[in-house]
Amino acid sequence: MAYPYRLEDLLALLQKKVPTIVDSLVTNFRHVEHGLLSIGLKIHYLTTGEKFDELIEGLGGPAKILEVNHYKDARASLCLVLPPVGSAASAIQLIECIEQFIQSPIFGSAQIQLQLCSPGRLSARASALLAIAFYLGSDTLRRYSQADLRTTFESSVTHPRGIRLVLYDAGGDFDRNFSWWSRCGVREPPLPFTDGRTDLLIGSGSRLDIQNVNLIATLLVHSEHDGAWSMLSQEFRTELEAMLERHILSGLLASPWVRQSWAKIGDDDRFFAALQELVAYAYGESARVKRRRLLFFGTWRHVPARSPNGILEEVQGLLSKYRRLIEEHSSLMSQAGEPT
Amino acid sequence: MIRAHQPGSQPIDIPEAIPNPAAPQPAPRPALPLREPFHVPTPHKRPEKVE
Numbered sequence: 001m002a003y004p005y006r007l008e009d010l011l012a013l014l015q016k017k018v019p020t021i022v023d024s025l026v027t028n029f030r031h032v033e034h035g036l037l038s039i040g041l042k043i044h045y046l047t048t049g050e051k052f053d054e055l056i057e058g059l060g061g062p063a064k065i066l067e068v069n070h071y072k073d074a075r076a077s078l079c080l081v082l083p084p085v086g087s088a089a090s091a092i093q094l095i096e097c098i099e100q101f102i103q104s105p106i107f108g109s110a111q112i113q114l115q116l117c118s119p120g121r122l123s124a125r126a127s128a129l130l131a132i133a134f135y136l137g138s139d140t141l142r143r144y145s146q147a148d149l150r151t152t153f154e155s156s157v158t159h160p161r162g163i164r165l166v167l168y169d170a171g172g173d174f175d176r177n178f179s180w181w182s183r184c185g186v187r188e189p190p191l192p193f194t195d196g197r198t199d200l201l202i203g204s205g206s207r208l209d210i211q212n213v214n215l216i217a218t219l220l221v222h223s224e225h226d227g228a229w230s231m232l233s234q235e236f237r238t239e240l241e242a243m244l245e246r247h248i249l250s251g252l253l254a255s256p257w258v259r260q261s262w263a264k265i266g267d268d269d270r271f272f273a274a275l276q277e278l279v280a281y282a283y284g285e286s287a288r289v290k291r292r293r294l295l296f297f298g299t300w301r302h303v304p305a306r307s308p309n310g311i312l313e314e315v316q317g318l319l320s321k322y323r324r325l326i327e328e329h330s331s332l333m334s335q336a337g338e339p340t
Numbered sequence: 341m342i343r344a345h346q347p348g349s350q351p352i353d354i355p356e357a358i359p360n361p362a363a364p365q366p367a368p369r370p371a372l373p374l375r376e377p378f379h380v381p382t383p384h385k386r387p388e389k390v391e
Contacts, residue, residue: 139363143356208363283354289361312362 003173004068005059007083011097013058018100025085025093033087034330035181035228036218039210040084040117040197041091043098044073047111051102052078071170073113073201074150084117084175088214092207107206113148114205115167118217119174121196126220127166127258129240130213132249132278134200135165136315137212141282142203146272149201162259163268165275169197181228185333192225198258215323228333229326236322243318247311252278285312 007029015022032038045052056078059065065080072079085091099106106112122130135141146163153161159170174197176190198217202209223233244250255274256267289310343353 137360137363139360139366140357141360143354204357207366282360283358286358286361310362312360316362316364 003081003083004064005083007085009059010083010094013055014097014101018097021093021097021100025090025097028087029085029090029094030178031086031090032179032181033089034326035179035187035222036087036214036326037118037120037221038084038086038175038178038191039088039091039214040119040199041082041095042115042117042199043080043082043106044076044113044115044201045078045080045111046073046075046113048077051104052080055098055101056080071151071153074152074154075147076113084119084178086178088211091210091214095210108204110204113201113203114209115199115201116205116210116213116217117169117197117199118213118221119176119178119191119197120193120217120221120225121168122166122198122217122220122258123224124256124258124260125253126224126237127198128253128255129237130198130216130220131165131200131257131275132244132252133216133240133315133319134202134209134213135278136282136312137208137216137319138202139206139208140204141279141286143279143283144203144275146268148203149272151201160259160263162256162263162271164257164259164271165201166258167199167201168258169195169199171195181330183226183228183230185228187228212319215319215326218326219322229329232322232325232329236318239318243311243314247281249278249281249311282312285310289313 008026011022011026011029015026056062056065062078066078069079069081082094085094095106106114144165149163149165151161151167153159153167153170154163156170161167161170174193174195176194178191179187179189180191181187182192198221200213202213218227219229219233219236221227222229223237227233241250241253244253252274256263256271257274259267289312
């Protein structure tokens with residue numbers, strides 16, 4: 001991840017047009033909430049246009065900001081890499097500021113693919129859980145094509161990433177200066193990884209996606225790096241895997257959701273077949289929920305699903321349960337006077 | 341949108357993205373706080389001098 005500028009430079013630029021939101025970001029952007037991970041963002045802009053010109057010029061021009069970064073969505077005209085921030089709330093605020101600066105939406109835009117970056121490389125199985133939980137928990141069910149997931153590093157000689165939803169980093173800058181909540185109660189920088197990230201190329205994204213990916217990635221990273229939430233995260237993994245088992249989807253976990261160094265020929269297609277199976281199941285669930293509501297009410301109406309046991313509802317329940325547990329535990333730890 | 345068709349069944353259109361019926365509805369976004377309007381002082385009218 002190459003971003004040859006500081007977040008402070010970006011905020012100073014944004015402050016000229018969006019002073020009200022930027023003020024709180026300036027003071028809080030390194031603040032970590034409830035021991036969750038910091039977040040990095042990449043904005044892939046799929047069409048050509050001038051929307052980002054003023055922003056990029058203000059940061060130093062395309063040669064300094066864009067051309068140093070060889071990585072982007074294969075269809076994108078530019079990939080703007082944002083420096084990481086401490087929390088999902090700050091990441092959302094940062095995007096809202098940029099939306100106002102460029103006077104165009106980023107959330108929910110079909111022209112923009114968001115990439116969410118979490119520190120720490122997850123194992124292959126945890127990467128699969130991250131992608132599946134993100135997909136089922138999102139407020140939009142997407143039907144991907146392989147073209148949506150192609151990047152300029154698909155067949156890179158040094159850092160091949162394949163055609164995947166989950167991508168490892170390819171070296172570059174890594175900001176460790178965010179608090180890490182360790183299992184022994186220490187809550188201070190730096191992060192316990194000298195480098196390494198696990199990214200999700202989510203496509204057209206939302207605020208909820210950022211919050212969910214931040215929560216899921218934190219749980220999975222803590223389970224693999226002995227963080228403060230490692231006990232909770234083991235329970236989360238167990239529940240998520242049991243849910244996939246109940247829905248006869250646990251076979252998806254064996255697919256190569258992230259490209260490992262030992263990847264085999266055909267892994268891109270094996271992953272994509274698994275993703276298509278997940279998408280088909282989720283679309284089917286969505287249709288089933290709608291049909292059931294049609295039976296209940298006699299007429300079609302848009303109401304929140306209250307499905308008994310549908311996987312979409314179960315994932316929402318799981319995410320809200322662990323979000324609440326983390327918030328409760330972190331406030332208990334703070335009351336107990338553990339170091340902050 | 342793609343059209344899926346199996347022999348013997350009605351073709352169906354599959355959209356590229358659909359809302360997740362189980363996801364929480366996003367809360368309405370609060371309007372951005374308005375900046376304080378500039379108060380332009382009304383010109384003080386001096387009482388005319390009575391000579």
